[in-house]
Amino acid sequence: MDTVTIAIVLGLLAVIYGLLTSRQVLGAPAGNARMLEIAAAIQEGAQAYLKRQYTTIAVVGIVVALILNLTLGTVSAVGFIIGAILSGLAGFIGMNISVRANVRTAAAAQEGLQSGLTLAFRSGAITGMLVAGLALLAIAVFYGYLTGLAGHGVGGADRTVIEGLTALAFGASLISIFARLGGGIFTKAADVGADLVGKVEAGIPEDDPRNPAVIADNVGDNVGDCAGMAADLFETYVVTLGITMVLTAMLVSATDPLLMPLMSLPLLIGGVCIVTSIIGTYCVRLGASNNIMGAMYKGFLVTAVLSVPAIWLAIGHALGDINAEVMVGAREVHGFDLFHCALLGLVVTGLIIWITEYYTGTGYRPVRSIAKASETGHGTNVIQGLAVSLEATALPTLVIVAGIVIAFQIAGLLGIAYAATAMLALAGMVVALDAYGPVTDNAGGIAEMAGLDDTVRERTDALDAVGNTTKAVTKGYAIGSAGLAALVLFGAYTTDLRTFFPGLDVDFSLENPYVIVGLLLGALLPYLFGAMGMTAVGRAAGDVVIDVRDQFASNKGIMEGTSKPDYARTVDLVTKAAIREMIVPSLLPVLTPIAVYFAIMLVAGRANGFAALGALLLGVIVGGLFLALSMTSGGGAWDNAKKFIEDGNHGGKGSEAHKAAVTGDTVGDPYKDTAGPAVNPMIKITNIVALLLLAALAAG
């Protein structure tokens, strides 16, 4: 069987795993009538939100598809549409599983911790495998069609495959930034709003059914942490594997017999790691110590270790021989060089997970220092949290830098691409770890609202605490891989530039002030974007507060428990606010590269326009990497510092320290769930728009 076909089969395997496991999960008991009623409200809200979100995105998507069709042709437009639709689909399915697994997890947690964990993790694994499987299928089928049925060659003059894959990546990225940001604004506006008006003003506990925003809050977990995250990781997968293939097509001679095998190798690596990920999911089991995080790591470790021989076999199979040699640009690269780079990618993934756990886990200095600082008040909690968030950028950066240096020493730019590809090959497992978080979070809410036994809530809380760390881990992993992928994207940009404008002498040296200008403007983007995201959450949360106050005032029966609040009204309000607020910031990374190119071109000529644009791409990563790492780790640390206090430390629940920790958690919310994670798709979009702009300028 040829490599692409194997990859397609393995992609299908992931989808089949998803379907089979879905049947298992949906077959589990769903609890009593009250639980089902609550779950139905959440499902309804989530569906209503996603419907409106995708309708809005569809409008933008159709416009972009038409523009692509006009400027770059039908293949690009089709690629874009495939990427966009599948990215949306990954989020949609994940969300649909999640809103059904939540109530079943609550029911399972009545039996015990292991039952709850199994159910929640399986539902996460469905999302994980579907993300990885659909992403792999999207690239493999599209690539297989273009090079097979459509008969396009790779490399040389025919750029159809390169542009098709780039457009596919663009589709995935564009949807994912909307989904990440819209979902992020929804979830945090509902969360912060519900807390402010419920916990602070009305003095009722979290997830109290009397709070009109409580369903919106639970909907938010699903549309943000599940659907948004799934679209994001789908995007990261497609872009990383796609750009590795594009770079291969650009750097390897069209006459090299190993070009085609090398093109399909990333697909096969993705495929075999789906198998290792599936095996890993079966190894997530609590040991004697009931350590939930330990159970998760067991699964991840099995996947990572099994991936080593799997990738070795994949390279050997695709290239015919692990010693096979191919000229990549001016450099000789062997099969085993790529293997070493992939291995490096696995190590980088492991280290980033380990560092993130250190910065966000309740067992280590950073979280404990925030918890301790809460004793002296809100201010010191926030100061320490900010200090931790700044510090948390250091080790991941050093790891990424080391990864860049080593991969480049081994196999040049393609080596960096393979390190990133191997990182993303584990996406199925990483997403599984993450997607289980919102399920347990929701399960806790349902247990609370349905008045289940306290032990159930304790179990879901224990599961949820780990979710904070795994959520931070996924974001660190996504942004870390973006750091590597951005280099590859930049390499594709410069290579493309030379292909399209062979006579043009573009000076990318730091001595060219337009390069500095590009770097500064690029670094500004994530700041501006973050500001918009944070402001949007604040504004939308304010709307929630006003709505809930109004409901309390106009219907006195709500607080007395004699009449039900109008949950749907709040959900509808947050939906509208999130959709309204996501548009402008999402278009920022799409339009800025175009604006910067034309502005500098007018002032200083075409070559400097391209130089500034290229520098912009790297500026976004230099600025964005730190902002995203600090926001996601800091937010996770704040959240778990609160949990640590709630576990009875520093005075426990209700103490002054706890109040301060709640403030820190509130601050961390839009940091870690809105602004921070959206930086990852943003980096990619900027880069891909630049690639498409080059192609459009060359064609026009």
Added chain:
Amino acid sequence: MDTVTIAIVLGLLAVIYGLLTSRQVLGAPAGNARMLEIAAAIQEGAQAYLKRQYTTIAVVGIVVALILNLTLGTVSAVGFIIGAILSGLAGFIGMNISVRANVRTAAAAQEGLQSGLTLAFRSGAITGMLVAGLALLAIAVFYGYLTGLAGHGVGGADRTVIEGLTALAFGASLISIFARLGGGIFTKAADVGADLVGKVEAGIPEDDPRNPAVIADNVGDNVGDCAGMAADLFETYVVTLGITMVLTAMLVSATDPLLMPLMSLPLLIGGVCIVTSIIGTYCVRLGASNNIMGAMYKGFLVTAVLSVPAIWLAIGHALGDINAEVMVGAREVHGFDLFHCALLGLVVTGLIIWITEYYTGTGYRPVRSIAKASETGHGTNVIQGLAVSLEATALPTLVIVAGIVIAFQIAGLLGIAYAATAMLALAGMVVALDAYGPVTDNAGGIAEMAGLDDTVRERTDALDAVGNTTKAVTKGYAIGSAGLAALVLFGAYTTDLRTFFPGLDVDFSLENPYVIVGLLLGALLPYLFGAMGMTAVGRAAGDVVIDVRDQFASNKGIMEGTSKPDYARTVDLVTKAAIREMIVPSLLPVLTPIAVYFAIMLVAGRANGFAALGALLLGVIVGGLFLALSMTSGGGAWDNAKKFIEDGNHGGKGSEAHKAAVTGDTVGDPYKDTAGPAVNPMIKITNIVALLLLAALAAG
């Protein structure tokens, strides 16, 4: 009279202005015995702190001087010592005026707002003129001696002057980072600690004499906002003018008759702007509307407008003709080109002041949005503050980018240097606006402690509110000029590299992965540094809390007002903590460039080592610019949002909104006064160390 001599005379003029105005200020009535007693305690504390700080720095300084003497020779060592001593002196004198003007301002405020403003502003003007005057004298006298008495030539093979000026800048920078950081930690640890244990725990108002940390808090204003700031701006002045001269020596042919006039032109620009600054200080007067900020702007505007013809005349005088033409590298530059660039620098300064006022003034959307967000609690206050702080980076960056593009179009790299020089030429006036802040802050404290009439406190509060904005303005101005200066420093680095290692082909292109590595590591530095600074404040503030609690517990008479707290004990404790905490972060930017060069050299060879080091320099500015802008503007906005509420908005003092705003202010404190402003000297140090490393490697 030759240009250098004129510059020296004008520098002396500034010093004479300082001495005469000091006599005026010190001649003003100093209030009653209680006020004098309090002021004496503050003086004593400030002196004790500075003594210990300078003793510690002296140890580091002597070691560095010895190393410089061994590697680069005596001239460099002497230059370093002059820079270090004068930088320290500027801070020392400024602080000494400030701790005497505070009590006199309190006394003057008894008469009226104008009297208080006049006294406080005059004392600020003394610090301002001494900073500018001493800085100008340091460069002019040292340069005059080297090229005159010592007979060194400029340009060509004799690098004594270049290295001497670089070492002078290094001395200033090294002292200033210690002073900024040590002072910043002191002031915020005392402030946060005093608030936490006083306002929050004991429920006594700010500046209550029963609080044992109250004197430490007032000492902090002087050693941080005054001495630290003065050393910082001294450094910025010396580095900016010095590097403009160094770049001139590198780029202009040694045989060009205009080389020497062009070398001394920055000194003359600095000199004439001292005159315009002195005139401006006399124009700071309240109008009919009693608008304090308006009075300040009047003074600044007079200085800026008068500087236009003054700089025109200076250029004409130094070059003999405003149309004079000189070859700078491969580019023809005319006198009027430099004039246009200087004009641009003035415009950039004005715009940055205007933008900073917008983001930190109580009359505009950003501060009001934070105040409004305080209504819904601590969390939303901090979220909105962080959003504002992120957003506040956008406009200054666009201004700086526009400045870079325009200056480069007009006169290349030297044009950027002249824009920066013109910015710094206004330092006397800008520092005057800033240094008045701590005086009024202290005056308010003394009024409170001495039990003066409430109207006095109201007047000092009104003066102090403006101080929050002017303090943010100075920091924005310093970091903005650092953005331009960093480019010039990088230009000097690359030029030096070619001079010292003519055969070596260093690839500064963004396509070189070691350049990316350098950029990432550079951008990491401000984050790590910020984390250390914030943590240090948190830790030291914790020490204060414990000490004060202990004093309250062991001496019950303190709270009853029957016995006096041991102020000196708290001052001593904060002093020790600040000194201990400042060492490691201050050495970070000194040692990192050296470590990165050697690490990358070992892995990838000398050329890549230099490439990574160069990229590190730009990475520091790309990362640091945004972090510093966001921290200083955000902090100022938080502070004034609190003041806005205290003025009776959103419920006023004592309301829940006010409590939330106090939290925001506490968070903003280490942001704006510790971590943020220290980024400016940090950027310069990294760059200068790189230049010195080059020279040492070439010599070794």
